[in-house]
Amino acid sequence: EAQVTQNPRYLITVTGKKLTVTCSQNMNHEYMSWYRQDPGLGLRQIYYSMNVEVTDKGDVPEGYKVSRKEKRNFPLILESPSPNQTSLYFCASSIRREGGEQFFGPGTRLTVL
Amino acid sequence: QKEVEQNSGPLSVPEGAIASLNCTYSDRGSQSFFWYRQYSGKSPELIMSIYSNGDKEDGRFTAQLNKASQYVSLLIRDSQPSDSATYLCAVTGTASKLTFGTGTRLQVTL
Numbered sequence: 001e002a003q004v005t006q007n008p009r010y011l012i013t014v015t016g017k018k019l020t021v022t023c024s025q026n027m028n029h030e031y032m033s034w035y036r037q038d039p040g041l042g043l044r045q046i047y048y049s050m051n052v053e054v055t056d057k058g059d060v061p062e063g064y065k066v067s068r069k070e071k072r073n074f075p076l077i078l079e080s081p082s083p084n085q086t087s088l089y090f091c092a093s094s095i096r097r098e099g100g101e102q103f104f105g106p107g108t109r110l111t112v113l
Numbered sequence: 114q115k116e117v118e119q120n121s122g123p124l125s126v127p128e129g130a131i132a133s134l135n136c137t138y139s140d141r142g143s144q145s146f147f148w149y150r151q152y153s154g155k156s157p158e159l160i161m162s163i164y165s166n167g168d169k170e171d172g173r174f175t176a177q178l179n180k181a182s183q184y185v186s187l188l189i190r191d192s193q194p195s196d197s198a199t200y201l202c203a204v205t206g207t208a209s210k211l212t213f214g215t216g217t218r219l220q221v222t223l
Contacts, residue, residue, distance in 0.1 A: 033211075035213075045211070100162065100211060102157075102211070104157050
């Protein structure tokens, strides 16, 4: 089954404790992206990647890191999480290089205390 | 001005009616336009894409694009309670960057 998987689905952590949210897709897509979704602000792009070893900042990259060492994986790293990073996070992938038609993962609900 | 604007709603329509969802965008060079549906607590799901002026129909859904007016809409015919969700408009601008609107919440009433 074609899918984007994210882990963990739910995470409660404390300020400053480094964490990684994994994302994997099995569709051989070139494009992958991370979003956060907050009430009233909609989906905002954090980082995206058009190919292996190629990553670019989205609209809200501060406080986040990503890497794309393999085509299928695109982990999101919070080196020192803060409460304002409490949000719902989505990973997505697309066969289109500009990322138009995106398949989304199930989401990760992160709470930073 | 927001890059992609939608009325947040809720838009309430009776079952069987036509729901009309609207979206405007600011980048005149935008080329690709998408509608995603998001049920509460779930991830967005692509339901329509449109690339040229005019209408595109898929089942009960019709996407309409007017680049001159920088306007894209989604019509849902014979609305069903299962259509109740938030509908996100997304646009790929001149920098090939996909930008989402904040979504319109649709409620289909019995």
